[in-house]
Amino acid sequence: MKINRIILYRDGACIERRLLTHLQNIIPEVHVLAQPCQHYDLDAKLAEQLLLMIHTKKAEMILSVDYYPILAEAAHTVGIPYVSWIIDAPHYTLYSPTSFYDEVFIFHFDAEEVQRLSDSGRRHIFHQPLATDAEYFSKVIKSSRKNYYSDVSFLGSSYQNEHDYLDKQKGLSEYERGYFEALINAQRNVYGVSLFAGNLSQAQIKRLLEVCDIHRPQTYDLPESLMAENVLEKRVSVLERQETITRVAERFGITLYSYRDDFPIEGVDYRGYADYETQMALVFANSKINLNMTLRRIHSGIPLRALDIMGCGGFLLTNYQPELLEYFMPGESLEIYESIDDLLDKCEYYLKHDAEREQIAAKGFEIVKESFSYEKALERMLSNI
Template sequence: MNILLYDFLNSYIQSDLVYYLEKMGHHCTNVLYREGVDKYDDDRFATRMERDLRSFSYDLVITTNFWPVVSKVCKKHDIKYVSWFFDSPPNLPTAECMDYSCNKIYFFARADYEKYKALGLDNVYYLPLAVNVDRLRQIKVDEKKYCCEISFVGKLYESMLPALMAHMDDYQKGFIDSVVKIQMELYGGYIVDDVITEEFAESVRKRYKSLSDKAIQISKQELAWAVASHVTHLERMTLLSILGKRHQVRLYTFELSEDEKRLLGNVEFCGPVDYLKEMPQVFAASKVNLCPVLKANRSGIPLRALDVMGCGGFLLSSYQSELAEYFLDGDECVMYESIEDAISKANFYLSHEELRRQIAAAGRARIEDAFRYEDRIRVLLDF
């Protein structure tokens, strides 16, 4: 099959997807489009894609995440379009173009699939992410450089919520504070999208408007995201701060604010790591790999969790329903259901090396059996 792929976001899964497509005998043209693209209407990109389609006879277009602008061109040319989300929640304000008959749209999080299926879409599907076991088997680990007790690789998700709350009235501030407190303590459930209603968002917009005619007009979706990212930020900062006072903890992320540096004074800041070459070494060499899942991801197994286990690393993750569905908690990975639980389990498994190694090995075996790209691609290409 001749396949045209577009990579707009430097997607972590793109190179692995292309590798296995080609390994399975498909001809791939992988376009790294770095000029910026409007998801819905972008004449410059559409012209480029039209030219690409005229240059060769393609059977299929694939992207990671769904791009309406791609779907529009595929519809025009009557060519199949497969998209596979690696982000949750999807960063799309509407379901525009999703109902086109050319589309097959796959969500890695079942909750996202169910949300869009409930809209009446019959071309949406559920498909968990995969791991490039071929690549990970070839990684040589620099134990001296990357060995540590606890590591976390990922964003801290500094949120705009504090700035938004600064201009809310007292009732609105109190309401948001309550939502944050409840969601912080709730594992296995996500209330933010339900309690941040359109009516509440409208009350916030009216409040802003009363203060200034030029005030931002935040949407319900944007406000809910601000709350979710703030809760995620608080959880990650709290975990790292407490564990950093008791253990050797390394944080691999982008720049920290001065406040974050101060609050994480006992945590070793190591900067970002390359996904393909360095990150697997971190996962393999760390005794415990933290994975506090983004709160807005209501059910799906994040790529980080799969990669940790695929590298033979020990995974300590916040509870996630699909992780509990596919992996045995305490046998193939370990999940926590509160900050206190996470700290207790980190302490326990750091002092039980053989058990920790057994769990890591079992997790890797499960990955190599049930999360292979070959199996996922057969589903993606099943027309």
């Protein structure tokens, strides 16, 4: 479908500037509606402004990063496609009844979630890996003289100051707490497979959601089992990141870039927030080892952080994700750890083998630049409309 006029809705997602730049290279008219969404389903002011812009600009398509039911309603009203590119998980708005509309086209980076949504009867659900702008980030790296050198870096939340469901466990019995903790501890040692799916009874699911005060939106067909699993997956991520950062700091030291997330232990060099557009590339390019710890709620997909690290020419040491092996070979274009002990061993090895580390980073950069560009992603999405 040939599109000449498009509205890009912007609500603050980190990739929106990169996406806008590449849209402008292929679409004659790109109009931007930048307004915070006050309610995913019921933001009347946003809907009014969007419908007005569609009319005045004669827009032929709406595009957003992540899924907004209110945008889907507007597209359905006027009969134009609404394209949503999902870049994170979980994304509960996908279970809105609006996602069944013929005008809605959803492109999700996680193949497992694509299958789940497709099995639920949604027609226009496609698997689309994420993208990174290697060319742009190369310019950022070359133009800056700032010093971001580090042996081991992690950019992301350590969850050091963030509450999770354990704060609300007072209503659980000792048996319930023990059962959930046993599952959590087992999952910490397993990557690529969820141990929560199928191991929670309906009573346990309802109990967990009750004590955590989590409620499914009334009109959504969101499985309660998925919500409960996400609660436990969040706990795994919290424990995993805290233990990993602590142990790396004790052995090698670690540079942490995070927003309002200080980690006050010896060996952690906390440097605050790194801007996606202007600083992130410098972090990745000037760190000998860049860690990626994928949130456990992302089941199969390649997270944006991993692609950005390689797209900036950085060496990536990451946990296993099933979709990684469709494009990358461990030890050739990235490195994968199987446990925290394995991560520490690989950090020690690659800190001592500069040439091998740099060769792997260079190969990862080549693959990402070739296979994960915005041009290719947009071309595929538009071809499916």
